Amino acid sequence: MLTRRSLLHSGLGALLAAPWARLARAGFVPDPYARSVGATGRPKQDDEIVLGVSAAFSGPSRGLGTELYRGAMAYFNEVNDNGGVNGRRIVLKLYDDGYQPDPCVANTISLMQDESVFLLFGYVGTPTVTRVLPLLKKFRDQQVYLFFPFTGAEPQREPPYGEFAFNLRSSYRQETAGLVDNFVRIGRRRVAVFYQNDAYGRSGWAGVREAMAAHGETMAGEATYTRGTQFGASMRRQVEILQARSPDAVICIGAYQACAAFARDAADLGLHIPVANVSFVGSENLLALMREGREDPDEHTRFLVNSQVVPSYEDTSLPAVREYHELMSRYDPPPPDNVERITEGEPYDPLPQSFVSLEGFVNAKLITEILRGMGDEPDRSRLEEAVFAVRNYDLGVGERVSFAPDRRQGMQRVYYTVPEGDRFVPLEDWETRFGPA
């Protein structure tokens, strides 16, 4: 019988591929290249599980999409080299959205309808994910879930869309509450916010507002920037707006290029107060931009403090961090070169280690565990059940992970880091470093 495998293994494979595909599309022969999942929700190919990814692989936030992918691939490569998940390789189908909502929606439709991926994985950003959630609800009968998006926003954690997504990382609400609590504790009660003027920024803004209210305070001031702003842009106007409010600290809810520009201009204009960033910022990319080409590389970074949702990649006392180091060294995954709909192909210099790639690594570790739990016949209709079977699971990051119908976020911890040289290290003492105002 003429099968895909026999064709591919023969020298005729390449020659016959195109006409065979045309016949398959016409329905005369079985489609040998059909990917992933059939109408039943089971993967069509018995040797692969395809995960659909739409993320920023171009534009000012490409570092986030690329590092998240690299971290995940370090783990998936290891899994695939060791026989995959119950004999199936894990394959990522990548689309670029440049961190823009409309392309992300179009990509997701393609991933769900044309590529028929088994699940959606590793999306990057709040404005993108927020717009995709209604799609998941619209196609709820297909039971395509979004796993572990790189955003801490609330929409995928709350009704009406919370049931279509599973989160691993802590939320922005938790990150901002932690930052505010610590600032207030050391006497810095006038906290201002600098944020990206979109759903992501608003999510963080809302977190700060809520946390301030819990301390009986209101925000000292706010300033915004437009998504996609580059490091070369001036943020002096934003700094002046906040300076006029005399804040004790600023919490930035943005991407690394704009936040680096803001911290640079704040330091240049004499706003010498702690400037905090949440995990989405991409700490290493931020630091690299701020130190690059400066006589005193620490000139602009002394007042930075970044919250993280994974432990420090320097903390090799944790088993997952040791594994991350080992697999990142062994595979050193290159930036992806097979991305659909990529808008720009700028060169990107990968980071040896980063919080973002560690998060991607941990995401991959958990999704692999969930897929393993589905047995030999993975089926989307049993995916939710497989997720809820994860109870007290030790990912090796110092925090056990559990899921349940009313608990769709795996990890709850927030870590605080400060720059030391060219990397971020755990912040030991807020009082000594930043207090009092």
Next chain:
Amino acid sequence: MKKPGPMTRSQVVQVRKLFRKTRFGIFALFAVVVLSISLLSISTVSRELRDEYVSNSRSIAKNIADSSVDILLNRNLATLQSLIDQFVEIQSIRYIYITSDTGEFLAHTFVPGIPEEILASDPNATEPVDRSLPGLGDFIEVGSPILSGVAGTVHVGMDLELLALTIQRAVGQQIYLLCIIMVVGVLASIWLVNLASRPLGELLDYVAGLAREHASSDRPPDDNGILVRDDEIGDMARLMQFVADGADDVRESQGRRGG
């Protein structure tokens, strides 16, 4: 008594120049019509487009207000921001902000910050208001209450510069059309005036010939084309010839009596 001399060519041209006044009159009339219609058009288009802008703004503000209720009650401000970000992509909408019932700004689209003028304004106002925001431009702002105002108010700012551009474009098209009509009308009127002035000129030439003949006894030939015309010009030429012939007869009879 001194006899009238023959009409010179320059006299004939001067007579034809009389029609220039007619042409000028027609041109002036057209200009007044174009100007009046343009002014009326600017006023009407401006008013109607502004009304349409306000109406659109109201619809959008109401749409957002209606969509915001559940989102606000769920405290989901990221989704609320996502909602207004989609609306602000519509051309001519320049800003949107949502205030709570207590006047707190819950979501907005301003960069780098909320303008002082907006901060100082009534957060629950819904009537259209013209705003001039430094560094941003001129706007019409309308508001729409959320849950009759108990959950807050949506404010939508429409760009007046774009409105002015739309008005200019609409009026410009009308004026362009009117100018074409005016040029065609003036050319047509010139042609019509020429059509009337040419036979008059020929009549004048003929009468001048008769006068010359009266002075020199050198009559213009009777086969002049103007005498066979069947219009008023022909009638006048034939009348002039009859009068000239009569004058000749009188002169001849006077000559016989005297001779």
